[in-house]
Amino acid sequence: MYDIIIIGAGVVGGLIARELSAYDLNICIVEKEHDVAMGASGANSGIVHAGYDAKPGTLKAKLNVLGSSLMPKVARELGVKYQNNGSMVIGFSEDDRIVLEGLLKRGLQNGVKDLRIVEQDELRELEPALSKDVLCALLAPTGSIICPYELTIAAIGNAMDNGAHLELDFPVEKIKKTEEGYEVISGEKSLQAKYVINAAGVYGDDIAAMAGDDSFSIHPRRGEYILLDRECGNLISHTIFRTPGKMGKGILITPTVDGNLLVGPTAVDIEDKDNTETTQEGLHYIMSQARENVPDIPFGKTITSFCGLRSVGNTGDFIIKASDTGWINVSAIESPGLSASPAIALYAIDLLKEQGLNLVKKESYDPIREPQHKFHEASMEEKNEMIKKNPAYGKIVCRCETVSEGEILDAIRRNPKARDLDGVKRRTRAQMGRCQGGFCSAQIIELLAREWNIPYDKVTKSGGDSYINIGRTKEV
Template sequence: MRMYDVAIIGAGVIGTAIARELSKYNVKVIVLDKENDVANGTTKANSGIVHAGYDAKSGTLKARLNVAGNAMYEDLCKALEVPFKRIGSLVVAFDEEDMATLQELYQQGLDNGVPNLQLLGRDEVKEMEPNLSDEIIGALYAPSAGIVGPWELAIALAENAADNGVEIRLNAAVTQIEANEQGFLVTVDEDTLQAKYIINCAGLYGDKINNMVNTPSFEIVPNRGEYNLFDKGVGDYVNHVVFQTPTKHGKGVLVLPTAHGNLMIGPTAEPVDEPEAVETTEVGLKFLREKAKRVVPKFPFQAVITSFAGLRAKVKTNDFIIEASAETKGFINVAAIDSPGLSAAPAIAEMVVGMLKDIAGGFAVNSSFKPNRRPSIHFMALSPEEKAALIAKDPRYGRVICRCEGITEGEIVDIINRKAGATSLDAVKRRARAGAGRCQGGFCGPRVMEILARELKVDITSVVKDRKASYILTGATKSNDEYGLPSQQVADSQDI
C-alpha cells in the first residue's frame, strides 16, 4: 500500500496552495481530487478579486488572512507566472445612508490593517471612472485590491508543487477515512492509501469529509453566485473593481475588469440545495443586469459572451474553519472557505503548514525547492523576430488554433504535457485560453479536441468538455477513417 506523510483532500486553490507550501519541506504529500482537473470546484467560478480586506469583521480569520494573503500576491504570482493586477477597488455610495456604511467599512478596514484606504467625493470618483452613474456621491477607495486569474493560480500552484515532488492524483474521490495507529487509511474509489496526516480542503464537501472521522460540527450550505462575462472590446469600461455599498440584503452586484481584460458583472447570492447546482438562471441574470445598470447606466450588454455560476461553501458562523481536530489527532479542517478565500489562500497555506509542523514536531527543509514555475511561451507577446525564430525551431507555434485569443498549437501542446496538465477542452481553455474568447470555442473546439486526443493518445470520442463523462462527440456522421472508429460505430451513428 502507498504511504504518505500528508494527504490533502481537494485540489482547489486552498489544497494546491497548501501543497506548494508543504513542498518546501521534505514531506511526502499527495493531493486527491474527485474531479478530472485541478480547480474544477469553486475555484473555477468566482469574481477573481484579491480583496483589500475591509469587508470582514475585525478579529475574524477572514479579516486577518485576507489582509495577510493580499500582501503575498505580487511575489507569488510573479514566481508562478499567474496574471495579477493591483488595480484597486471602489465601493460606491448613492445616498447618505450608503456614505455612513462606507465610513463604517473604512474604520473596519483600518482596524483590519488595510493599507492606504481613502474616502472619495463625487468628483474624484467620476475622474477615476467616467462611465459610472452621475448619481454616485462618493466611494471608499482601496488601492491594495487586485484581480487575479483564479483557476490559473490553482493550476500553477499544483504544477509547481508537483515539480517539487508532490503527487497530484485526479479522478480520485475519497469515499472513506479510518483512523488507525499510523494515521489514516484513506479509501479512494477502489484503492486505499495510508497517510499520517489529513488536510481537509474539500470545499463544498468539507463537512462530509470531516464527518468521515469526526462528530459532525458544521454544515456547509452552498450559496450560488451567477455572472455575465463580456468581450474584451469593452474590458476598459471600468478600471477598478466597482462594488455597490453592502446593505442588509447583501453585498450588491459588482462590475469589474478581469485579469485577462474582459468585463464582468456578478455575483448573485442564493442558497441552493445541491453542491453541484452551477446552472445560471433567467431570474439571476436579469437581476445582475438591473443592478449593473444602476452603477454603469450605459452598460454594454450587447457584448456579452457567456454566463456562469459558482457556489460558496457557507456556514452559520460566517468565518473560515481552520483547526486541528481535537477529536482525531493529525486531522486538520480547512473548511468553509468562502469569500475571501481566494485572497486569503497564500496566508491560509502558511497558517496550515505551521499548524502541521507543530503537530508533527517540525519538518526538514527541502533544499532543492524550486519557487518558480517553468516559464510559458505567449506567442502573440513575442517580437516578429522571436516569433520567426520560434516557428523555425518548432512549427507548431506557427499554427494559430484559437483566433479570438491568438493561441498556437505549440502553446496548447505545452500545457497538455506539463505536470497536472490539461486533459479536457475546458482544462485547455483555463490554462492556454484557447476557447476563452469571443466565440467561446465555437471555431477552435474541434481542433483542440484533435490535439488533446493526439497528445493524450486517446480516441477523440473520449475527450470531454469539462467534467467526467461530459462527452462532446458520440460518433461520426460521415467518414470514420479520420477518427479510427470501428465500422460498426459508423453504422450506429448514421442511424441516429
C-alpha cells in the same frame, strides 16, 4: 504511505501543497474531478480584496490582509498575471456614506493601507463611466485582480514539479483511522497518510464527518456571473462594488486580468452542492443591478455566463483547525478565501507543525514556475523567437484568442496536464473568445487524442461522460 494527503485541488489545497513541497515530504493531493480548480476556485470574481470587509479579529480579516500582501510575490513566482487596479465601493446617498465610513474604520482596524473616501469630482475623473448619481466612494488602492484558476493550476503544477503527486478522479467516500494516521478511500482505491488536510470546499463538512467530526456545517450559496468580450474591459479600470446592504455586497463590475469585463455575482442559498447552473432570473438581476452603477454596460457583448458555489459555514468565519491527531480542517473558505489563500497555506502548515510534523527544507525546491507562453501577448521579436524554437507556436488554432498549437501542447504536456477541452481552455484561453470553441475545438480534440493516445470519441469536454464525438455521420 504518504506523509500528507490533501483532499481538494482548489486554490487552498493547491497553495498548501506548494508550500509543503518545499520540505522533504511525501505529498498527495486527491481530487474528485477530472482536473484541478473545478470548485469555487474555478468560478469566482478573481478579486484580491484589500481587507476592509471582514470583522476585525476574525481569521477572515487577519488572513485576508496578510494573504493579499503575499499575493504579488506568489503570482510573480508562479508566472500568474496579477494586476493592482484598486477597488472602490460606491455610495448613492448620505446613508451609504455612513456605511462607507464604517468600512473605512474597519479597514484601518484590519491594517489595510491607503484607504480613503473620494468625492464626486475625483470619482468622475477616476471612473467616467459610473452613474452620475454616485455621490462618493471608498477607494482601496491595494485591491487587485488575479485569474483564480490560473493561480490554482500554477500552484498545483509547481507543487508537482517539486515532487507532489496528484490523484484525479478520486472522490473520497470513506476515511478510516489507522495506527499510523488515516486511510482515505475512493471506491476500490485507497491511500494512506500520517496527516490529512481537508480542503474539500463545499464538501468540507461531509469529509470532516467521514473522519468523525460533525462540529460544523457548510451550505452552498450560488453566485452567477456574466462575462463580456475583451473589447469591453476598458469601460472601467477599478473593481466597482456597491455599498453593502442587507443582501450583502451586491453586484460588482470588474475588469479581468485578461481584459474582459466581469459582472456578478448573485447570492442565493441553495441545497444542492453540485448545482452550478445559471438561471434566467439571476442573469436578469445582474444586468439590472449593474446598470444602476455603470449605465452603459454593453451586455450585447456577452460571451458567456457561469456560476460558482460559496462554502458558507455556520460559524461566520473560516474554520481552520485540527479536529483530531493529524487531521486539519481548512473549511468554510468563502470570500475572501482566494485573497487569503497564501496566508491560509502558512496558517495550515503551522497547525501541522503543532501536530508534530517535522519540516526539513528540501535543497532542490524551486518556487519558480515558467509562465504559460501567451503567443498573442508576445512582441513580434518574441513571437519569431518562439516560432524558431518550436514551429508549433506559429500555427494558430484558436483565432478569437490567438492561441497557437505550441501553447495547447504545453498545456497538455506540463503539470498538471490538461486532459479535456475545458482543461485546455482554462490553461490557454483557447475556446474562450467570441465563438466559444465553435471553430477550434475539433483541432484541440485532435491534439488531445494524439497526446493522450486515445480515440477521438474518448476525448471529453470536462471528464466523466461529457463526450463530444459520439459516432460517425459518414465515411470519407
